[in-house]
Amino acid sequence: MTLDILAIDPGQFHSGVLTLSDGVVREVSHEYDNRALVRAIVNRNVKVVIEDFTPQGQMTGHSVVDTCKWVGRFQQHFLDAGYDTTVMLRAEVLDLLVPGLHQIESEWRAEKKAAQSRGEKPPAKPNRDKHLWHAILEMHGGESAAKKGGPLYGVKSHARSALALALALRMQQAQGQPATSQTPGQGRA
Numbered sequence: 001m002t003l004d005i006l007a008i009d010p011g012q013f014h015s016g017v018l019t020l021s022d023g024v025v026r027e028v029s030h031e032y033d034n035r036a037l038v039r040a041i042v043n044r045n046v047k048v049v050i051e052d053f054t055p056q057g058q059m060t061g062h063s064v065v066d067t068c069k070w071v072g073r074f075q076q077h078f079l080d081a082g083y084d085t086t087v088m089l090r091a092e093v094l095d096l097l098v099p100g101l102h103q104i105e106s107e108w109r110a111e112k113k114a115a116q117s118r119g120e121k122p123p124a125k126p127n128r129d130k131h132l133w134h135a136i137l138e139m140h141g142g143e144s145a146a147k148k149g150g151p152l153y154g155v156k157s158h159a160r161s162a163l164a165l166a167l168a169l170r171m172q173q174a175q176g177q178p179a180t181s182q183t184p185g186q187g188r189a
Contacts, residue, residue, distance in 0.1 A: 016157060
């Protein structure tokens with residue numbers, strides 16, 4: 001029996017939450033109250049995956065700091081409750097689900113540099129979320145998957161990020177890659 005995956009895309013006050021069961025989206029909430037989530041009783045046969053942050057070398061506002069705190073709270077809550085809990089960086093999700101993204105961004109950087117050297121306006125940076133959602137749609141049969149009656153109907157906003165987390169974890173498991181499970185305060189290797 002495979003474990004269901006409870007995926008959480010944390011936010012400052014609300015989070016995207018999604019349950020994936022045997023590859024099928026079962027429960028979706030793009031605005032789940034964070035305080036309610038840590039009090040929720042969750043099925044024991046679930047693996048929890050939480051999106052984590054990567055420092056970007058930019059100034060950080062209160063909303064990002066608050067969201068980072070929720071990552072730790074969720075992780076601690078589910079670990080303390082005995083759940084198999086993993087944190088996953090957005091970069092890991094992108095690498096697994098959109099393997100060609102590095103090439104797309106590399107080509108964009110070359111085009112940008114060439115345009116700047118000619119004194120032209122550089123092209124727009126590729127939208128990672130757009131590429132990620134397109135890859136997810138392709139995994140589920142194309143654009144019709146998000147339409148009424150499709151398997152991804154109603155998955156929007158933060159729930160899309162939660163779905164990406166769940167699919168990336170499932171893919172990681174299928175490939176036999178170790179999850180980045182860690183105890184709070186342990187840090188990354």
